[in-house]
Amino acid sequence: MTEGEFGAMIVGVISDTHDHLDKLRAALGVFKERGIELVLHAGDFVSPFTAIPFREAGLRVIGVFGNNDGDKLFLRERFSGLGELHFGPHEFELGGRRIVVMHEPRALEALISSGKYDLIVYGHTHDVDVRPGKPLVVNPGECGGWLRGRATCVVVDLEALEAEIIEL
Secondary structure, eight states: OGGOOOOOSSEEEOOTTTTTTHHHHHHHHHHTTTTOOEEEEESSSSSSHHHHHHHHOOOOOEOOOOOTTTHHHHHHHHHHTEEEESSSSSSEEEETEEEOOOSSSSTTHHHHHHHSSSSEHHHHHHEEEEESSSEEEEEEOOOTTTTTTEEEEEEETTTTTTEEOOOO
């Protein structure tokens, strides 16, 4: 997937959907309304049927597996044609920005202090964490809302390196 495949450099960011299809559809609906074409998923899709809302919404995804993702081969198969699922951390460039996406925040502070990235995305904790600056650090919290009772996602403007937290 190359940056040329996408128009505006606004991306949706979600994590920890944990099979909550209604909340996932709500997040994808917000992204569609804003003209977003690409979603970064920081892991814990859980079941392969979570590909269905992405297919319905027509949104592309770059994601990483989380610790609760079971059948990774079938997850990849179901997301085939929708984007890419990786074992994290996954590094790539988009819109001239260096990005790393991971599930568990292992070595998070080292990645921040490395100065290598413009955007660092992680999940796992189920807590929203948005740290402005360069790098912009984003944990979108839990899209599923199961653990904390707060379902959230984030919209990131890659050009401005700004993040907006969205309550679902």
